[in-house]
Amino acid sequence: MELSDEAAAAAVQPVADLRVRLEALRTEGEISIRAVEQALQEIGLPDAVVRGDEAAVEFGAGAPEGGCVFGEVRQDAVRVEAGGYIMDGGCLPAQ
Numbered sequence: 001m002e003l004s005d006e007a008a009a010a011a012v013q014p015v016a017d018l019r020v021r022l023e024a025l026r027t028e029g030e031i032s033i034r035a036v037e038q039a040l041q042e043i044g045l046p047d048a049v050v051r052g053d054e055a056a057v058e059f060g061a062g063a064p065e066g067g068c069v070f071g072e073v074r075q076d077a078v079r080v081e082a083g084g085y086i087m088d089g090g091c092l093p094a095q
Helices: 005-028 033-042
Strands: 048-052 058-062 070-074 077-083
Touching: 005 033, 005 070, 005 077, 033 048, 033 058
Parallel strands: none
Antiparallel strands: 048 058, 058 070, 070 077
16 A cells, blocks of 8 residues: 555654664674564564564564554665555565
């Protein structure tokens, strides 16, 4: 689903802040579900779905004004994006 202009604007700072925190985790080799959950909480996105292992962790959380902040941190890369909800109304596909 599409993200409104207002929701996209409100997600810019959380996306940037989260990218910095996750890049630090990646650089330090501290990739874990708990570390990603803590990073999300620190930027004000406490209600996130986080799953993975020490090699890669994916996440999805409700953005401040609607939509989602989602992405993945792996040993070789960090991806953080903002976008609309998926068809089931969540931020990550069910597993």
